[in-house]
Amino acid sequence: MVALLTSLRSTFYGLLASTGLYALFIGLLTIPVLQDQVIYLNRVTLTWFQDVNIPEQWGFLRNQVSPFFLKTPDGESLHAWHILPLGLYQQHQTALTDEPHGLASDIKERISFKLLRDDPSSLLVLYFHGAAGTLGSGWRPPSYRAMSAGAPYRIHTLAIDYRGFGASSGSPSEEGLLTDAITLAEWAMKEAGIPPSRIVIFAQSLGTAVSLSLIHHMATRPEPVLFSGVVLVAPFADVESLTATYRIAGTIPLLDPVARFPRLLCWLNTFIKTKWPSKSKLADFIRRCEDMDQGFSGYDITMIHAEDDYNIPWSHSEQLFWHAVNASMPRGITFEDLEEEKIASRVNNNAGGWAVERRTSRGVIREEIMKYGLHDRIMSYPVVSLAVMRAFHTLR
Template sequence: MTGFLPSVEGFAKGTLATVATLSTVGVGLLYYGQNYLIYPSAFPPGSRTEVPVPTDFGIPYQPLDLRTEDDVQLRCYLLPQRQDLSVTNPEAAVLPTEYENDDEFIASRPTVIMFHGNGGNHGHRIPIAKVFFMKMRCNVLMLSYRGYGLSDGSPSERGLQIDSQTALDYILADPNFSRSPLARFLTDAFDILYGQSIGGAVAIDLASRNPTKINALIIENTFTSLPSVIPHALPLLARVSFLCHQKWDSASKIPLIPATTPILMLSGAKDEIVPKEHMRTLWEAVAKRGEKKTPGGKEYKTGLERAKFMEFEDGAHNDTCAQTGYWTAVADFVASLARDEEIEKETSSSPQ
């Protein structure tokens, strides 16, 4: 897995911390033009026209055009698994191939929906998708938000909420992806939401609105809310942070996610954009999910049963994914979902 880290690190160090540009604008622009600043899809230059494709990195894929409920075309990437992948590509992990066809194999693997940060486009995150696809042998849907890359429309909080729901609905409706054996309680849903920075806020929001359809979340360097991060990232605008109408209030949405939903939280201790305290506060909310009281009044917590928090000492906002131990933690988390499902199956099939 470490062989993938140089390409991941190269991407991470090249990503612009575009939120900092807010400090150069006036209060009026903060309110009326904040969508252009919060969602800088044109940066780095060329991001709206030059979008890398998975085959540039040796990954087979399918172009996926999704049409949203408000008639916006999203041009995404779908990376479905293949049984012969380890034969045709030596980088791929070797798995048993006892399935009759690729459709059955796809249905046997986890599906990751990726939500990227606010700068660049989804093509810049292909090295990250490659780890999920090659090393963990997951199916991957790389969402391209509206107004990003080659997708139509203009980004906004409401717009990205619609985009993420569209991606989830596609996975749940597909006969292969929806048959995953890891589906809990015999439902037709299995998906892992992976979000970085504002993408983590998108993932948390989607999970809060679909509490019975999301199986797990992986969240990296996400804020409690956008207004609350302004005083740190943009001290000059601290007094007018109330003008930020793009809320992404993750702190209030985590309690809506069931305590049984596994969550992995990955935080960079040297994050220069989102203070590490934001991730710690979100972790506290995760830990309190499902908090109950015994008849005697003593509280006990269930939210920690399937959740984990990791802080990387040298991780900055854009290179935490390149830190030692990051991908091992992610791989262990994904593997644990399969183990838990096997235990549930055995328990449910045991004679009472």
């Protein structure tokens, strides 16, 4: 009996301590600086013992990737990679391998840059990666190869590490990452001379929020700018929605215990300073595009998610798709009615998942849900290569 009481007492104290530690953790999350660390995880580089100025470490050919720095208007330095498509690289391999190796002091002097700038048929993907790591981490290098798979002589890729990530200077913030995205887009259009009609935005996870803020910003300019297309992999609706479902590193539920108490979760969300309101940005972008004159090119949005994504559930893509479609219709549509329409119209690919598409006179919105692919691995899959190729209207 004494042993049982001792065991129960130990269990009680253990639960009490665990509850106290979790409450302390939740309390710490109300501090903006710590919030940013949880959201961005920028100090978790995952490439601690690798030099991101030597891309050959990730299997690229000599000088297939040109590392360089971009300057932002507010004085930050962004580390970037320009990745050549394999077919184009093969055509110019001798000249490329004879060039200096490593970080480019002047990217405009590199052959790769000239191949991008001087070819009127060249296409460009602006790549925005997710939280944690650098542009050389995890499945990102294999996914760069997937970007150009549909046109290996034409599709270049530009990827950056946001401020505070990798070799880039500064600290991440919602406003700062948007500035970084604008800097990359402006550089592509003005310095590389690539018009928006030959640019596709690709983004994954956190990058989807950055990219949606970017396209919304560009569309709200006095002279709106629309890119050829946008491909979003594992997007999320907004940070407040994400807190109830997100698992750090795919394993640690952030606020899952709190999410069981909606009022408590709602109260805690009032402390969140970083919003990333993707569903609102996307909806407003769609409305603006629908109201634009016929002289503007149409919008092209594709959302891709895996059912086995344990970081961000694919229900977030369902929400984003509904907000986009709802914004495209004069009288809107309820989530339930749209779900019924999707069931009737979607293309069933069996073990490959399913896809649904909504078109208007001004654009197209697609949702592709794969059975498999997890959170990161899916970036290197053919479904992404096909989506990128489709987003370039000249490749259809």
